[in-house]
Amino acid sequence: xxxxxxxxxxxxxxxxxxxxxxxxxxxxxxxxxxxxxxxxxxxxxxxxxxxxxxxxxxxxxxxxxxxxxxxxxxxxxxxxxxxxxxxxxxxxxxxxxxxxxxxxxxxxxxxxxxxxxxxxxxxxxxxxxxxxxxxxxxxxxxxxxxxxxxxxxxxxxxxxxxxxxxxxxxxxxxxxxxxxxxxxxxxxxxxxxxxxxxxxxxxxxxxxxxxxxxxxxxxxxxxxxxxxxxxxxxxxxxxxxxxxxxxxxxxxxxxx
Ligand SMILES: NC(=O)c1ccc[n+]([C@@H]2O[C@H](COP(=O)([O-])OP(=O)(O)OC[C@H]3O[C@@H](n4cnc5c(N)ncnc54)[C@H](OP(=O)(O)O)[C@@H]3O)[C@@H](O)[C@H]2O)c1
Numbered sequence: 001x002x003x004x005x006x007x008x009x010x011x012x013x014x015x016x017x018x019x020x021x022x023x024x025x026x027x028x029x030x031x032x033x034x035x036x037x038x039x040x041x042x043x044x045x046x047x048x049x050x051x052x053x054x055x056x057x058x059x060x061x062x063x064x065x066x067x068x069x070x071x072x073x074x075x076x077x078x079x080x081x082x083x084x085x086x087x088x089x090x091x092x093x094x095x096x097x098x099x100x101x102x103x104x105x106x107x108x109x110x111x112x113x114x115x116x117x118x119x120x121x122x123x124x125x126x127x128x129x130x131x132x133x134x135x136x137x138x139x140x141x142x143x144x145x146x147x148x149x150x151x152x153x154x155x156x157x158x159x160x161x162x163x164x165x166x167x168x169x170x171x172x173x174x175x176x177x178x179x180x181x182x183x184x185x186x187x188x189x190x191x192x193x194x195x196x197x198x199x200x201x202x203x204x205x206x207x208x209x210x211x212x213x214x215x216x217x218x219x220x221x222x223x224x225x226x227x228x229x230x231x232x233x234x235x236x237x238x239x240x241x242x243x244x245x246x247x248x249x250x251x252x253x254x255x256x
Contacts, residue, residue: 001136001223004029007081009073011064011121012091014041016192017140020212021088021219026053033077035062035069036091056081064091064117065109074124083132084125088219089118090140094194096153107156115160119167129180136181138222140215141165143188143237165233172232181230183222187215188237210238 008025012018013034022034026049036042042059050057060076062069077084092114095106122137129135142161144151150158165184172182189195191209218234
């Protein structure tokens with residue numbers, strides 16, 4: 001796909017993976033609407049991308065867990081650029097708790113951000129993509145969904161991502177008939193603010209975290225395949241980090 005002049009919306013793009021995706025797409029000449037909650041960080045990122053690439057870029061302060069904010073993102077992109085060609089659903093939060101200690105509000109927050117935030121935003125853009133018979137929707141899921149059972153202390157986060165992955169897999173087939181591409185990216189453990197907050201991470205493990213650029217490469221691959229092709233899922237997993245390997249001890253399996 002020639003990306004120059006395409007209209008792109010990216011959520012959670014003021015930092016981390018989303019920001020890296022925004023920068024790379026801007027270097028390829030797209031028009032951008034980027035969203036995140038914190039106005040100051042968003043403004044800094046908009047300025048940085050604009051100064052470096054000169055693209056058309058707007059920041060929308062929005063919380064993807066709120067339906068009205070999602071509508072604001074879509075309305076802004078439609079008003080400024082006329083349409084949305086590519087949606088990168090990326091905004092997400094992580095939290096790590098033994099389940100019995102996880103606050104109820106935290107469970108709600110994760111569900112509204114990491115699951116509903118994605119599904120609702122797709123619902124808000126899908127009709128215009130169907131009408132134009134074109135569009136790409138790329139979704140940041142998680143490599144933790146490859147673990148079965150999902151990792152201890154990430155049960156709420158990872159199970160919502162498992163649900164999201166299942167939703168997207170189903171949607172892939174439904175949207176294929178409308179020439180719309182749906183891709184899930186399953187990153188392993190990436191060096192961002194999100195992983196900074198993890199418990200029990202040693203320096204040795206930290207040294208093996210992936211750069212956001214490895215994930216950006218997957219996004220660019222998804223957007224570069226021939227028109228009649230679409231990667232359903234792309235997993236980019238680091239070597240030898242926790243959480244992206246089975247977590248049941250061998251000794252447990254042997255217990256009678
Ligand atoms: N890092 C990893 O190891 C890893 C692995 C697998 C999957 N992922 C997934 O990749 C995505 C990006 O993660 P990251 O590591 O880049 O995170 P990050 O560095 O913490 O950045 C998250 C971005 O999303 C924004 N954001 C968070 N909550 C939001 C909300 N409710 N509404 C709008 N924007 C929101 C943040 O800005 P504000 O705080 O200002 O809103 C920030 O711009 C997430 O979906 C995450 O689950 C990450």
